[in-house]
Amino acid sequence: MARIALMAAAVVLAFLAAAPVTEVAAKKWTVGDNKFWNPNVNYTVWAQDKHFYLDDWLYFVYERNQFNVIEVNETNYISCNSDNPIANWSRGSGRDVVHLNVTRHYYLISGNSGGCYSGMKLSVLVEKPPLPPPASAPIINNARRAFTVSGFAPQFVIRVAVFAVIGLLWDNVGTGLFGN
Numbered sequence: 001m002a003r004i005a006l007m008a009a010a011v012v013l014a015f016l017a018a019a020p021v022t023e024v025a026a027k028k029w030t031v032g033d034n035k036f037w038n039p040n041v042n043y044t045v046w047a048q049d050k051h052f053y054l055d056d057w058l059y060f061v062y063e064r065n066q067f068n069v070i071e072v073n074e075t076n077y078i079s080c081n082s083d084n085p086i087a088n089w090s091r092g093s094g095r096d097v098v099h100l101n102v103t104r105h106y107y108l109i110s111g112n113s114g115g116c117y118s119g120m121k122l123s124v125l126v127e128k129p130p131l132p133p134p135a136s137a138p139i140i141n142n143a144r145r146a147f148t149v150s151g152f153a154p155q156f157v158i159r160v161a162v163f164a165v166i167g168l169l170w171d172n173v174g175t176g177l178f179g180n
């Protein structure tokens with residue numbers, strides 16, 4: 001019984017701990033909006049009125065046989081040189097996500113078929129998210145930054161994950177107690 005009470009307490013604590021996470025939700029940016037990742041789009045213009053925050057995502061949609069998403073340093077970004085990539089974000093389907101998990105500049109180019117020379121180069125500066133407004137203030141900014149990667153609200157995902165972990169613990173405790 002003590003164990004069950006402990007489990008119940010753990011569930012309650014997990015819920016309380018998970019709640020603040022919903023305040024700062026990551027945003028998924030479709031690069032180029034409805035022009036996607038294509039030649040003859042100016043991605044400097046696309047990015048210039050946007051703020052990219054830690055844990056946001058860039059979503060690249062493109063013709064997989066012609067283009068790709070290669071991360072390079074600033075020098076190679078300027079010169080469209082993909083010979084010394086920092087990372088290859090292409091996974092082969094023409095639908096790639098870049099998780100912006102570090103606050104720094106990211107330089108992304110398409111290294112194939114001269115895509116970069118036709119404008120397929122994007123530089124973003126990833127910033128720390130601003131502090132969430134006080135609970136009483138309007139939540140317009142947070143609403144705008146709604147999380148859309150999974151289609152599920154983050155609090156849902158977190159709670160499902162919490163249940164999964166609790167279930168796992170439960171199974172192991174059961175095994176330990178009853179020796180089967």
Ligand SMILES: *[C@@H]1O[C@H](CO)[C@@H](O)[C@H](O)[C@H]1NC(C)=O
Binds near residue numbers: 073074075076084
């Ligand atoms: C980028 O990498 C190249 C080597 O590929 C190097 O020559 C250059 O100095 C680097 N630039 C920066 C800004 O680190």
Ligand SMILES: *[C@@H]1O[C@H](CO)[C@@H](O)[C@H](O)[C@H]1NC(C)=O
Binds near residue numbers: 068070088091
């Ligand atoms: C990037 O990785 C993909 C998938 O592993 C691979 O098909 C592609 O050839 C790689 N591109 C470069 C430029 O390394």
Ligand SMILES: *[C@@H]1O[C@H](CO)[C@@H](O)[C@H](O)[C@H]1NC(C)=O
Binds near residue numbers: 099101102
């Ligand atoms: C950020 O993501 C990259 C690529 O997935 C990973 O190698 C790196 O360890 C991550 N860095 C942090 C600080 O999480």
Ligand SMILES: *[C@@H]1O[C@H](CO)[C@@H](O)[C@H](O)[C@H]1NC(C)=O
Binds near residue numbers: 043044
């Ligand atoms: C994109 O637009 C910016 C700002 O107007 C300009 O400075 C830059 O030269 C343009 N880039 C290309 C590749 O046309």
